[in-house]
Amino acid sequence: TSMPKIVSALDEDRFTLFAQPIVPLQGSATTAKCYEVLVRMRESDGTILPPSEFIPGAEHFSLIDDLDKWVFSHSLKFLQRLQAQGSALPLLSVNLSGTTVGDENAIDYILRGFSDTGISPKQFQFEITETAAVKHLQEAKRLISTLRSVGVSIALDDFGSGMSSFTYLKNLPVDFLKIDGSIVNKIDRDKSDHAMVAAINQIGRVMDIRTVAE
Numbered sequence: 012t013s014m015p016k017i018v019s020a021l022d023e024d025r026f027t028l029f030a031q032p033i034v035p036l037q038g039s040a041t042t043a044k045c046y047e048v049l050v051r052m053r054e055s056d057g058t059i060l061p062p063s064e065f066i067p068g069a070e071h072f073s074l075i076d077d078l079d080k081w082v083f084s085h086s087l088k089f090l091q092r093l094q095a096q097g098s099a100l101p102l103l104s105v106n107l108s109g110t111t112v113g114d115e116n117a118i119d120y121i122l123r124g125f126s127d128t129g130i131s132p133k134q135f136q137f138e139i140t141e142t143a144a145v146k147h148l149q150e151a152k153r154l155i156s157t158l159r160s161v162g163v164s165i166a167l168d169d170f171g172s173g174m175s176s177f178t179y180l181k182n183l184p185v186d187f188l189k190i191d192g193s194i195v196n197k198i199d200r201d202k203s204d205h206a207m208v209a210a211i212n213q214i215g216r217v218m219d220i221r222t223v224a225e
Contacts, residue, residue, distance in 0.1 A: 013068030017052070020065075021077055025053040028085055033104065033223060045102040047138070050082050075108040080120065082106075086135075087128045094130070104136040104166060109143030113150045118157050125161070133162040136187070140168045144183055155184060166223070171207060177214055188215050192225035 020026055028050060032043030052060040069075040086103050093100055111117045125132050137158065144151040144167060155165050166187035167180075171194045180188075190211050198205040208224070215222040 013065060014072045014074070016054075017065055017069050017072070017074050017078075020052050021074070021081060025055070026078070026081055026085075027051050027053055027059070028082065028089065030103075043101070045104060045136070047104040048082060048086050048106070050078065070108065070110070073110070076110045076114060076117075079106075079108050079111045083121065083124060087124050087130050090130050090134055091128055100130075100134050102134055102136055102164075104138055106138045106168065107143075109140065109146055112139055112143045112154060113147035115150070118154055121158065121163075122161065131162065132158070133164075136164040136166055138166045138168040138189065139185075141170050141172065141179070145179060148179075148182070152182060159184065159186075169225075171211060180214070180218060180220070185220060187221050187223055189223045189225055195224045 028048055030046035030048055032040040033045040033047055034040060034043050050062070052065045054060060066075070066078075069078050083105055086105055090100055090103065107117070124130075139151060139155075159165060164186040165184075166189050167183065167185045168189045169191045170188045172191035188211060190208055194204045194207050198208050212222045214220075
């Protein structure tokens with residue numbers, strides 16, 4: 012039942028974007044300059060559905076790349092509106108699915124989006140999960156290299172939840188490591204999780220990669 016709902020939501024433009032501030036430990040949401048873009052689906056009656064209600068279905072029925080394109084294009088439109096108002100533009104961090112990472116045409120439509128809208132690639136960060144990067148390693152390396160060359164920053168998402176091999180970091184020139192929330196949320200009471208977060212953070216410092224705690 013999820014597939015026709017997702018298709019109709021895409022046709023009727025019934026997705027909506029939210030933003031979660033990414034801030035330093037000493038900072039606050041009011042001073043945030045970087046936001047992770049989150050997508051939600053609206054039912055016909057306006058009910059907002061969480062990702063668990065549609066992301067698995069979109070992945071299963073190969074609709075996730077269409078959803079990625081929707082999120083990217085509407086993020087660009089949001090920045091265009093801010094630009095037209097003369098407002099300062101934030102950095103938007105947008106998730107890319109494994110399907111998009113493995114798609115040879117993804118780079119073209121992303122670069123075309125910047126060209127068509129006039130929005131600088133420096134206003135975007137793309138988040139790629141550790142699992143997707145490993146599964147599509149060669150495609151991921153090409154995508155990361157090409158996008159970083161034009162000013163896009165790259166984050167390796169959910170780090171610590173998958174293969175967690177530091178070896179991959181040598182082959183994936185990323186700007187940020189996003190430490191998986193399942194490890195972060197217990198560091199004040201679990202010595203093992205605390206040690207893992209400390210290790211990831213230390214490796215990041217050595218490799219000049221900034222770390223984000225989910």
